[in-house]
Amino acid sequence: MQMEVGIEDCLHIEFEYSKSKYHLKDVVIGKIYFVLVRIKLKNMELEIRRRESTGSGTNMYVETETLAKFELMDGVPIR
Numbered sequence: 001m002q003m004e005v006g007i008e009d010c011l012h013i014e015f016e017y018s019k020s021k022y023h024l025k026d027v028v029i030g031k032i033y034f035v036l037v038r039i040k041l042k043n044m045e046l047e048i049r050r051r052e053s054t055g056s057g058t059n060m061y062v063e064t065e066t067l068a069k070f071e072l073m074d075g076v077p078i079r
Contacts, residue, residue: 012036024048024067034077044073 001020006012017030028046048068054061 006036007039010036010038011041032072037077041073041076043071043075046070046072 001017003015003017004012005015012035014033014035015030016033017028022028032044046069047066048070050065050067052063
């Protein structure tokens with residue numbers, strides 16, 4: 001799986017990981033590519049979230065809970 005995020009002309013990051021859904025006992029393995037960095041980054045964190053949806057249409061209720069948070073990077077990325 002691949003995901004791209006960014007801010008136009010300031011930051012472009014690409015993430016590669018093995019699958020889109022994980023079990024709580026799975027290990028997340030992937031790579032992070034800094035394609036464009038024109039702003040100063042302080043740190044990078046990964047949050048593990050549980051999202052539960054019930055109902056449908058206009059009656060849909062979504063509950064999100066952060067289960068864990070990990071710091072992946074502290075400081076500016078180096079080439």
